[in-house]
Amino acid sequence: MLSSDHAEIVRATLPAVAAHGTRITGEFYAAMFAAHPELRNLFNQGNQANGEQRRALAGSVVAFAEHLVTADSTVPFQQMLSRIAHKHASLGVRPEQYTIVGRYLLDAVAKVLGDAVTPEVHAAWSEVYWLFATLLVAEEARLYQDAMCDPTAPYRPWRVVERRDEAQDTISLVLAPADGGEVPSHRPGQYVSVAVTLPDGLRQSRQYTLSRTTDDTVQITVRRVRGDGRTPDGAVSTFLVAHVSTGDGLELSAPFGDVVMDDEESPLVLVSAGIGITPAAAMIDHLAAVRPGRTVLAVHADRSPRTHALRDQVAAAGSNMADFRQMTWYEELDGAALEGDAAMVRSGRIEVAALPLPPKSRVFMCGPIPFMREIRRGLIRAGVTDERIHYEVFGPDLWNGGG
Ligand SMILES: Cc1cc2nc3c(=O)[nH]c(=O)nc-3n(C[C@H](O)[C@H](O)[C@H](O)COP(=O)(O)OP(=O)(O)OC[C@H]3O[C@@H](n4cnc5c(N)ncnc54)[C@H](O)[C@@H]3O)c2cc1C
Ligand code: HEM
Structure with a gap:
């Protein structure tokens, strides 16, 4: 006081x-x-x-x-x-x-x-x-x-055991501890800070969500941030995508983050845009392994099928669940890429009113702040209460301008 x-x-x-x-x-x-x-x-x-x-x-x-x-x-x-x-x-x-x-x-x-x-x-x-x-x-x-973490030495050494192209400008890195230790405990939705020394000598850290984990490895999925002529390329994402490959070492913090999946039985609605799919992908992967009966509606917006990361991972995990539905909106629909795609696909932007929201759902969102504001307004109109809506921001949350 x-x-x-x-x-x-x-x-x-x-x-x-x-x-x-x-x-x-x-x-x-x-x-x-x-x-x-x-x-x-x-x-x-x-x-x-x-x-x-x-x-x-x-x-x-x-x-x-x-x-x-x-x-x-x-x-x-x-x-x-x-x-x-x-x-x-x-x-x-x-x-x-x-x-x-x-x-x-x-x-x-x-x-x-x-x-x-x-x-x-x-x-x-x-x-x-x-x-x-x-x-x-x-x-x-x-x-x-x-987290059993010493803040004077927050990073541990890890080694890249696999590098995979996920989508345009987007890769996944699968990492194993390089210090003989174990994969730390974590919850779906959490992130690690990744520290790198950039070519100019500056050391920088960024947060990357654990997009999938196993007993021995963690996976991060990184989208390269491109400059637009007025702004430069993103420093760390460009470094990771352009320079890091299998066998390389990386330093990772312990997992942190408070936007994590609960252990409830209630239906889950996961709404994501672009690279904001990483927490949703981790949650679906986890549920498919430990609670495949939970009702999940996964709603995703992307520029086009070519930029849609982790699509196969999510579809494979979803196919192991009893009540999983996926709805995807693409700004640019590339018909050929969608052949044989069983997920419901639409063009344009997500229409919240068109979502079959199960009653008493808990909602997790991740994407640009204006996108999440728009979705939140739609959810509130559809009767979802504020305390059931959770969100992650892939940058500093601004704590002004509200939602
Ligand atoms: C909790 C959390 C989880 C995240 N999870 C993921 C994830 O799973 N996958 C993922 O890809 N990302 C994730 N991110 C985002 C990630 O941490 C980085 O922010 C992202 O990779 C961009 O970092 P960068 O170093 O490449 O860009 P930066 O160098 O940090 O640049 C960021 C922006 O600032 C602009 N900028 C830089 N310098 C200038 C300048 N001089 N003038 C004007 N503009 C400038 C750049 O153009 C760019 O648009 C997450 C972030 C958070 C907070
Ligand atoms: C009362 C004191 C402080 C307040 C209110 C504060 C507030 C904040 C806020 C609001 C953020 C953005 C969080 C987000 O991502 O949404 C942040 C990030 C951060 N803070 Fe603090 N902070 C404080 C003290 C400190 C101290 C003592 C340090 C260490 C010197 C520090 C280092 C950082 C760093 C490195 C980040 C991440 C920066 C980035 O990603 O750009 N902060 N802090």
């Missing part, structure tokens, strides 16, 4: 902080990286350049402050805390680093808001920061302990 005098100050200054949130975090990152260049490796430099991480950090701090001082904050706080903690844990964020972030973040608030930041305002926002930090540190400590 925020002390009452600080709550008053935070309530009064929240609109100014919210209005300047991304400027504040822009100042923050610039100053922090200047003083601590070693932290550049930890942060995704692509998200720094495109501004997404700035918006995510600012959005989360403003949402947390709102949660503290207003009765009806718009963001589900526990969900936000859990998502950030899992992401941090996959990257090995450590308690002592909160002191560095706190210092540069509060300095940036003072720099951007100028004279408005009196000592009292500074103290009030410092309390907000440390309340948030304390909750995150505690949650991360629990995650590290459960």
Whole structure:
């Protein structure tokens, strides 16, 4: 709880902080990286350049402050805390680093808001920061302990035992532990951080969902992010697709992620777009092995059959289930590629109203944020309650603009 005098100050200054949130975090990152260049490796430099991480950090701090001082904050706080903690844990964020972030973040608030930041305002926002930090540190400590992970050495060596082309620009890498250890415990829907040293020497990590696992191996499925003339090619996905092959070593974190399949009996609806199919594929694979009687409706949107990754994996797992239905929408329908395809295929975009949603379904979505917003609106109109809709974002969640 925020002390009452600080709550008053935070309530009064929240609109100014919210209005300047991304400027504040822009100042923050610039100053922090200047003083601590070693932290550049930890942060995704692509998200720094495109501004997404700035918006995510600012959005989360403003949402947390709102949660503290207003009765009806718009963001589900526990969900936000859990998502950030899992992401941090996959990257090995450590308690002592909160002191560095706190210092540069509060300095940036003072720099951007100028004279408005009196000592009292500074103290009030410092309390907000440390309340948030304390909750995150505690949650991360629990995650590290459960994963038996030492945050000072978050990565283990793995070896690629198979590389497979999945679809246009998309590969799967099957990996086995290279340190004699076992495949760590994990739940369908979780991801690992993959750390690579890029040709320019920069070390970078990205998250990749475990798209399938066996007792001895894990599989990740990577889509190469292409630049569009104005933006560059994705650094890590391009490296993995262009340079990694069977026999190569890769460093992987323990599995983390809180958007995981439950153990309920209720029907499952999995809605995905593009490479967002990876968590759904993992869930279907798992269910086919351990609970083949569960009702599953798998709904997928893709550009065309050529870009549709893991189609065969999903179809093979689905064929081992008693009540599995698949519906696919392609923006560009390539008739020839669909010959003999038993799955229901349509052209255009997913029409939620056309989905045969089983009653009391639990829904998992993964795809671009605008896609998921549109699907969520359709699901709510169709009577699915918000608490039964779960989603994964393949980038920083923005915690503003809602859904
Ligand atoms: C939980 C989670 C699970 C994920 N699972 C998967 C998965 O299973 N499979 C998968 O393929 N991906 C997955 N991802 C996405 C993955 O982690 C990476 O984000 C993705 O591969 C892109 O990384 P990159 O290094 O190639 O691109 P980056 O280099 O990080 O670039 C990202 C974007 O920023 C743009 N950008 C970079 N620099 C600039 C600049 N200077 N100016 C403007 N724009 C710029 C790039 O053009 C690109 O569009 C997942 C992400 C998360 C968070
Ligand atoms: C109270 C303090 C902090 C808050 C509120 C915070 C908030 C966030 C948020 C909202 C995200 C995006 C999560 C998502 O993917 O949706 C994030 C990611 C991240 N955070 Fe933090 N964070 C804090 C402290 C720290 C610290 C101390 C470090 C370590 C120096 C750190 C390092 C990172 C990194 C490396 C990422 C991933 C960046 C990326 O993928 O671009 N954070 N954090």
